[in-house]
Amino acid sequence: MTRVRLITMTAAVGLGLTLAGCGQGISANNDPSFSWFPSTPRGTPGSGQVVSKTPIAKPSAAPAVGQGQAKGLGTPASSISAGDDLKFTPATSTAKSGDVLQWTTTGTQAHNVTFDGQPDITSPTLNKGDTWQVKFTVAGKYTYHCTFHAGMDGTVTVGG
Numbered sequence: 001m002t003r004v005r006l007i008t009m010t011a012a013v014g015l016g017l018t019l020a021g022c023g024q025g026i027s028a029n030n031d032p033s034f035s036w037f038p039s040t041p042r043g044t045p046g047s048g049q050v051v052s053k054t055p056i057a058k059p060s061a062a063p064a065v066g067q068g069q070a071k072g073l074g075t076p077a078s079s080i081s082a083g084d085d086l087k088f089t090p091a092t093s094t095a096k097s098g099d100v101l102q103w104t105t106t107g108t109q110a111h112n113v114t115f116d117g118q119p120d121i122t123s124p125t126l127n128k129g130d131t132w133q134v135k136f137t138v139a140g141k142y143t144y145h146c147t148f149h150a151g152m153d154g155t156v157t158v159g160g
């Protein structure tokens with residue numbers, strides 16, 4: 001019985017491989033992104049590697065929305081304090097394209113300005129007195145937060 005089942009399974013696997021190897025005549029999948037033969041290398045069987053059915057697209061770099069650095073980008077159009085009250089003040093800011101905004105840690109608690117989905121303009125840790133400037137060049141609404149303090153967040157809306 002066990003032997004028969006083993007043979008049956010082996011036959012089924014063999015049939016499946018044969019069908020997969022053929023790669024034609026199966027028209028159920030109309031998804032154009034689906035490929036029977038992904039261009040990405042398959043994992044070695046038994047290596048524990050996750051094998052994707054679809055080719056893994058290399059993420060394209062997010063378009064730059066501005067420039068960020070500690071200082072030197074110009075006179076800030078707006079200043080935002082990051083205080084010991086664990087808030088950005090003001091929490092909402094508006095700017096024109098080309099404006100420089102500046103964040104300053106005003107108390108003894110360290111903070112950072114982490115923009116969601118925008119690592120290019122995200123600050124390092126800002127200790128007491130440290131500043132972070134961002135010159136925005138693309139209109140949009142940018143949300144940010146401090147990774148050290150839950151609920152410490154803000155928004156910058158950049159007009160054209």
Ligand SMILES: [Cu+2]
Nearest residue numbers: 111146148149
């Ligand atoms: Cu903080």
